[in-house]
Amino acid sequence: MHWLKQVQPDWLAPHYLSSHGTLAWLAVRFGGVRARIAGSAWGSDILVAPRKSRLMRWVTQRVLA
Numbered sequence: 001m002h003w004l005k006q007v008q009p010d011w012l013a014p015h016y017l018s019s020h021g022t023l024a025w026l027a028v029r030f031g032g033v034r035a036r037i038a039g040s041a042w043g044s045d046i047l048v049a050p051r052k053s054r055l056m057r058w059v060t061q062r063v064l065a
Contacts, residue, residue, distance in 0.1 A: 001031045017045040021063035
């Protein structure tokens, strides 16, 4: 994340919300990265992961917000 903070991209584009999207959200929320997130979601990201647990539902909502 140190490198990402130095580069300060305008956008982060994670292609799997529940893993890469979470890392992007953490970088923006807590890591000092000032990027916007443009996430791509597969069917399982939206249809399956949020139903697995409250944590996964919370993670999905944060990344999509």
